[in-house]
Amino acid sequence: MSKLTVALVAHDHKKPELLAWVHNHIEIMKQCDLVATGTTGGLISDETGLEVKRFKSGPLGGDQQIGALIAENRLDALFFFWDPLNAAPHDPDVRALLRLCSVWNVPVACTPATADLMVTSPLFLSSEYKPIKPNF
Numbered sequence: 311m312s313k314l315t316v317a318l319v320a321h322d323h324k325k326p327e328l329l330a331w332v333h334n335h336i337e338i339m340k341q342c343d344l345v346a347t348g349t350t351g352g353l354i355s356d357e358t359g360l361e362v363k364r365f366k367s368g369p370l371g372g373d374q375q376i377g378a379l380i381a382e383n384r385l386d387a388l389f390f391f392w393d394p395l396n397a398a399p400h401d402p403d404v405r406a407l408l409r410l411c412s413v414w415n416v417p418v419a420c421t422p423a424t425a426d427l428m429v430t431s432p433l434f435l436s437s438e439y440k441p442i443k444p445n446f
């Protein structure tokens with residue numbers, strides 16, 4: 311059974327929340343191929359020992375690299391703890407990444423609560439479940 315490819319991204323003020331969340335679900339994360347934006351990925355691999363493929367930092371194009379995975383149907387889920395209280399210089403990239411999740415029906419969680427519900431769903435690791443890809 312091929313592993314799910316899962317992207318982990320957090321803005322600076324949300325990194326502690328994402329790190330705690332990864333610790334809480336580490337056994338599930340171990341069963342996934344993890345990718346992340348640069349700083350988030352470095353933090354997660356340093357703090358958890360998980361192997362994480364790191365793209366560029368978000369403001370330098372990392373969000374767009376993850377968006378490209380979605381466009382190529384190579385991403386199964388996104389956990390993106392974005393910061394609703396601070397403006398980001400790369401807000402257009404953030405919006406573009408979230409937009410592509412909606413375009414291609416990719417499961418995306420932006421809060422720890424949604425992320426908890428998503429990974430604990432029996433469908434999450436099930437090879438039986440494949441989200442329908444829209445046919446444009």
Ligand SMILES: O=C(CO)COP(=O)(O)O
Pocket residue numbers: 319320321322346347348349350351366367368369372373400404
């Ligand atoms: O800015 C980000 C997502 O928009 C995250 O980037 P970093 O993981 O490099 O901090």
